[in-house]
Amino acid sequence: MTRLFLTLPILLMAGAAIAEDARLSMPYYGSATMNADDSLVLHFTRTVDGKPADGSQTFAPGDRSYDNVRRHLSGIEPGQTKPLTPWRD
Numbered sequence: 454m455t456r457l458f459l460t461l462p463i464l465l466m467a468g469a470a471i472a473e474d475a476r477l478s479m480p481y482y483g484s485a486t487m488n489a490d491d492s493l494v495l496h497f498t499r500t501v502d503g504k505p506a507d508g509s510q511t512f513a514p515g516d517r518s519y520d521n522v523r524r525h526l527s528g529i530e531p532g533q534t535k536p537l538t539p540w541r542d
Contacts, residue, residue, distance in 0.1 A: 478521070481506055483537040485522075487529045490514075493522055501539050 481497040483506070488494065492513045497506040512519045523529065525540050 478541055479525075479537075480539050481537065482539065484534050485526050485529065485537045486534045487526075487531050489531050491531060493519065493526065493529070495522070495537055497537075 479495075480501045481495070481499070482501070483496045483498040485496070486494045490513075492511055495510045495512070497508045497510075499506050512522050526535055526537075529535050
């Protein structure tokens with residue numbers, strides 16, 4: 454019985470850690486444009502749960518998340534606009 458009381462909290466903490474990892478890094482839909490200077494501008498139109506969103510975020514080369522965002526946009530080139538979908542790191 455004592456083992457059950459010790460094991461249960463550990464399992465609950467492990468489950469919480471897994472749920473934390475499952476959150477989306479970018480939980481939005483919209484579009485992404487690459488500018489001539491290779492910066493990426495993400496335009497948000499709605500969240501993953503369907504709520505409207507109206508915002509944008511710019512990632513310049515050298516920014517911490519730039520490579521991850523560009524990889525997600527797979528082959529985007531300067532002057533091009535692509536659909537933006539949610540993703541995990």
